[in-house]
Amino acid sequence: MGGGELFEQLLAKGPFKEDYALAIFAQVALGIDYMHSLDVVHRDLKAENLVFTAKGSPVIKFIALGGACSSTAVEGPLGLVGTPPHVAPEVVPGSGDDNPTAQPYCEDCDLSR
Numbered sequence: 001m002g003g004g005e006l007f008e009q010l011l012a013k014g015p016f017k018e019d020y021a022l023a024i025f026a027q028v029a030l031g032i033d034y035m036h037s038l039d040v041v042h043r044d045l046k047a048e049n050l051v052f053t054a055k056g057s058p059v060i061k062f063i064a065l066g067g068a069c070s071s072t073a074v075e076g077p078l079g080l081v082g083t084p085p086h087v088a089p090e091v092v093p094g095s096g097d098d099n100p101t102a103q104p105y106c107e108d109c110d111l112s113r
């Protein structure tokens with residue numbers, strides 16, 4: 001993956017032009033959709049874990065799948081995974097609400113996290 005991280009590119013070049021950013025976003029969305037179709041959850045998705053295949057290439061690959069898990073587990077993904085500065089405080093034990101994910105996340109449907 002000689003093209004470096006998406007994060008490095010953003011720092012070096014600043015904001016991408018709209019058409020290029022859309023192409024990158026589309027790849028990321030399709031990659032996530034593909035992983036989810038295989039019942040795989042990445043669990044540490046961030047710009048540092050998206051890399052370009054070669055210098056100057058617009059092709060993105062996902063890395064750092066060590067924390068990935070199956071989304072088919074009955075109780076769902078368990079345990080803290082990810083990069084500490086990127087973890088939402090409500091998922092860290094003792095950081096507030098005792099059961100923050102117990103509320104429905106979609107008011108129009110009957111789904112709970």
